[in-house]
Amino acid sequence: xxPADNHSFFNPVTFILTGIPGTEESHFWIAIPxxxxxxxxxxxxxxxxxxxxxEQSLHEPMYLFVSMLATxxxxxxxxxxxxxxxxxxxxxxxxxxxxxxxxMFFIHVSFxxxxxxxxxxxxxxxIAICNPLRYTAVLTKxxxxxxxxxxxxRSFCIIFPLTFLVKQLKFCRTNHLPDxxxxxxxxxxMACNDITVHVWYGVAMAILVIGLDAVLIAVSYGLxxxxxxxxxxxxxxxxxxxxxxxxxxxxxxxYTPAFYSYFVQRFGHIISGYILNPxxxxxxxxxxxxxxxxxxxxxxxxxxxxxxxxxxxCRRSSLLS
Numbered sequence: 001x002x003p004a005d006n007h008s009f010f011n012p013v014t015f016i017l018t019g020i021p022g023t024e025e026s027h028f029w030i031a032i033p034x035x036x037x038x039x040x041x042x043x044x045x046x047x048x049x050x051x052x053x054x055e056q057s058l059h060e061p062m063y064l065f066v067s068m069l070a071t072x073x074x075x076x077x078x079x080x081x082x083x084x085x086x087x088x089x090x091x092x093x094x095x096x097x098x099x100x101x102x103x104m105f106f107i108h109v110s111f112x113x114x115x116x117x118x119x120x121x122x123x124x125x126x127i128a129i130c131n132p133l134r135y136t137a138v139l140t141k142x143x144x145x146x147x148x149x150x151x152x153x154r155s156f157c158i159i160f161p162l163t164f165l166v167k168q169l170k171f172c173r174t175n176h177l178p179d180x181x182x183x184x185x186x187x188x189x190m191a192c193n194d195i196t197v198h199v200w201y202g203v204a205m206a207i208l209v210i211g212l213d214a215v216l217i218a219v220s221y222g223l224x225x226x227x228x229x230x231x232x233x234x235x236x237x238x239x240x241x242x243x244x245x246x247x248x249x250x251x252x253x254x255y256t257p258a259f260y261s262y263f264v265q266r267f268g269h270i271i272s273g274y275i276l277n278p279x280x281x282x283x284x285x286x287x288x289x290x291x292x293x294x295x296x297x298x299x300x301x302x303x304x305x306x307x308x309x310x311x312x313x314c315r316r317s318s319l320l321s
Contacts, residue, residue, distance in 0.1 A: 012175040015100050015187075017083070017093040021178050031088035037289045038081040044292030045070040051305045058301060061139040062128070065121045066295055066302075068148060069250070072117060073288035076110035079103055080284045084180040100182040105163045107284070108184065111258065112155040112205075114287075115213045118251050120147050122220040125247060129240050130227045158209060162201060169193050180281060206259075214255055221248065246298035250291050257282035 019027055052058045052067040083103070086092040095103070127135050162184060169191035179186050188198040221244065228240045260282070296306050 012097050012171055014094050014096050014175065015182070016176045017087050017095060017180060017182075018176055018178050019087045019093065019180055027088040031085050034081065034088070034285065035085055037285050038077055038085070040293075041073065041077045041081075041285075041288045044296070045074045045288065047306065047309070048292045048295065048302070049074075051302060051309065055305050058305065059141075061124050061135075061144055062121070063302070064141075064144050065117060065124060066299075068151070069114065069117050069121070070292060072110050072114045073291055075106060076114070076284055077288045079106040079110065080181045084281075087180055095182065100177075100187065101163055101166060104166065104182040104184055104187065105159055107181065108159045108162065109155040111283070112158055112209060113151050114254060115210050115258075116151040116154060118247075118254060119213045119217055120151070121247050122217040122251075125244050126220045126224055128243070129224050158205060162198075162205075165198060165201065169195075181284075210255075210258065217251060242298070246294050249294050249298075250287070253287045253290055253294075254283065257286060 020030065023030060048070045049067050052063045052070075080103070083095065124139060127138050131138075166184065166187055169188065170193055171190055172192040173190060175190075177186055177190065184198070185202065188195045224240075224244060228237050231237045231240060296302055
């Protein structure tokens, strides 16, 4: 977009989030399932982190990565959903430019970090199944700590330049953002500057970061499946597949709406806003809610600890009453 000669630039003090265009009369009812999903997300991920951190037997690489994933899911949801509910229920769409940039930063940092953690989890399963004798030697607590630090550093280094680019934009049209939270391209499309660099930065990020992570995960699971089918017994094959099933479900939940959201934001201009916006919100609502449920149901050790925690709470409640 090139600036028009007749436009006067301004730096907005605030933006106005308008919610889902065309559904203003239904905002109150739309927010109810969003709120319920957020409550489940908070409870499920907090419980998962609590169990992994307090149970010594779960201080293993796989469960530590699960707790990292739950932490990122909490950050992603808490960055977006409360403001989303405020827009729907109280029409409190005002958000300062600085707060909008901060929200955008943490959304994208969470997104990049989650992709990196999923890649680390795929590597964990690859070592566990394809080279089990070296598992404890390769994935020590020191290595896991360094991997966690690398995840945070990579996410920050990728997203900070994007935030800096957005801060340099000049606006001459409106400060109304037709969405429920601050997204990079939504903000950039409101500007009167040439946003070519923003478009190509987004494309490069999608291909070189998210796309590369997805390819490496696919290669890891291809090697895992090849190793599984070479296992001598049927029981061993089934056990190995069960340990990978939860990871595969979580990865599909993350990458499917993520790639869909990316493409419709850039090429979905022919889709109505009231259809487009709820669909692009999928990756901040659905994966964070379902991830702890998937791990709680499919991972025997975590399920056992969850049952134990609930049993202890119920017993304590009965004694107090």
